[in-house]
Amino acid sequence: MIERQEALGLDALDMNIILHLSHYWWTPDNLPYPSVERIAKAVGVIPRTVQKRIKALHELGIIEREERRHTRFGSDTNKYSFKGLIEKATPFAEEKLAEIAERQKAKAERLSRKKPKLTVVPGGAA
Numbered sequence: 001m002i003e004r005q006e007a008l009g010l011d012a013l014d015m016n017i018i019l020h021l022s023h024y025w026w027t028p029d030n031l032p033y034p035s036v037e038r039i040a041k042a043v044g045v046i047p048r049t050v051q052k053r054i055k056a057l058h059e060l061g062i063i064e065r066e067e068r069r070h071t072r073f074g075s076d077t078n079k080y081s082f083k084g085l086i087e088k089a090t091p092f093a094e095e096k097l098a099e100i101a102e103r104q105k106a107k108a109e110r111l112s113r114k115k116p117k118l119t120v121v122p123g124g125a126a
Contacts, residue, residue, distance in 0.1 A: 004092040016043040031079040
């Protein structure tokens with residue numbers, strides 16, 4: 001994801017927000033739900049900036065927001081899912097894994113080649 005952030009359409013602030021959200025994601029079935037204010041404070045921007053960037057990430061299909069309304073007078077913090085990001089980053093991850101496997105294969109082939117043995121020729125020049 002970091003190596004392909006531009007290809008994913010992410011800028012530095014988007015990456016900061018995603019990393020901060022992922023910091024709160026402990027188990028697959030318990031999605032993160034930090035407040036916009038907490039994210040804003042952590043990344044050094046105002047809450048409205050975070051709201052706009054989260055909306056843009058949602059529109060890009062990178063993250064999904066789940067509103068948590070408890071009463072008709074108020075709501076709790078949103079839950080965030082990375083399903084879209086995972087789907088979009090998977091081809092890049094597979095490409096990276098293939099590159100790593102190819103490098104490992106090439107290294108193994110290089111190491112397995114017979115190396116010429118050093119022999120001492122009697123009476124040879126020193």
